[in-house]
Amino acid sequence: MLILAGPVGEREHDGGSHPERPARIRAALDGVSDLHLGSDLVTVAARAAARDDLLRVHDGEYLDELESFSRRGGGALDADTYVTDTSWDAAVRAAGAGLVAIEALESSREGVAFVAVRPPGHHAQPDRGMGFCLLNNVAVAAAALVAKGARVLIVDWDVHHGNGTQEIFWDEPNVLYVSTHQWPLYPGTGRPEEVGGLDAIGATLNVPVPPGATGDVLLQAMDEVAAPAVEAFGPEWVLVSCGFDAHRADPLAELVLTSGDFAALARRAGAYAPSPGRLVLFLEGGYDLQALRLSTAATLGALVADLSPPEPPTFGGPGSEAVRSAALFRRRAMEELSDRLLAVDSLDAPVTERPRWRLGGSR
């Protein structure tokens, strides 16, 4: 069974010629329709996230200013990110859709949920919108689960590093954040040495891969680097920051995946879930409409219909060595932090550690 939460952003939050555009939602929905799921497709409408839901991951002052900026008509937040008069309403419903998806899975106890929303979320920081993102949808959902005592795995295969999600959960031991992303590329974070804060050493896992990397490289990252960490972590829920901008047709980056690769990645994510009904995929990036449609169908088809994707998976691109060295740098960074933690403990001093990659803002 597929639970479709949303859609949000089919018309709202329209930046004109901007690539993060309403037509993306139609493309994703077309991908869902292509599966012909019949009664196996259940659509649940989004609702606005409550302020308390948002406050788990965002600063109140930021929320107030974003809302009033949008109500006044909005404008450019930075060179990449826009706000319109409908952005606030779209963003809070996009953030709420993930909560609705979780509730639907909690009552169905089976199936997979797809959160078809925009604006996307994984670059949004506690106090700052950036990289097309305003509110961090996947983080709002993960934080709600953590508040109920759950351990949450977030797999982020969007081609860009989810700096916002990483920052939000930097010191949260109940969230394992796993990201594969092109390097170098915006936002310039997500090095393998970034492994989490002293309270959550190893709970952030980054595998950057070079331009031209193929699907087999990302699967290698999942199998060789992520899988052992996931197994040790023991997630109760799996949330996916499901961007499709690593597709070879995407105009924003240079990885060369096909929809078939996303199907394989989805099977990995599905295998990380402890039981049926514990997997939620959140649409993030993906800016070529045809690739977005094909990839949505392939990803969800692999999970709920066991369909073979029309585009074969890719292999043989560069990045295998990068994955191996990521594992090495990660291990070294974790050892270093553990040594520091021991030193701090022996001094009985308070543990204070600020993330080194922190972008913008002070809290």
Add this chain to the structure above:
Amino acid sequence: MRAPARIAVGYDGSPGSEAALRWAAALARALGAGVKVVHAVGLLEHAGLAALSVHEERARAIVAGAGMESSRLEWCVLEGDPGSVLCRVAEGPDPAELLVVGTRRSSVPAGLLGSTSLGLVACAPVPVVVVPPAGQVG
């Protein structure tokens, strides 16, 4: 302590970043230091969907105007957010020893953007100088 030999300045072509570059060039000239002009490439610029917002010639002209030799300028374009790329140039094998940034000219409420300068102060392993807009510094 000794004076910094390498100064990095964030540059996005905005008036604030030009003021920062002018100030950094004047300081570098006085100290005999080199200046690394760092431009952060965003999502749209990377994809060629936004016009290149900075030009090396303009940066070289600003540096020359501050009386600094153009040969001491290193032009540096890095993928990422301004905060993350400036932190990166202050790390690594040949790090900048001082970071210089301007302040934002913007109609956007300050609370929406965080602040690159405050974020840098929190994460940078080296001193950070925040230069006010042109006209307020000599």
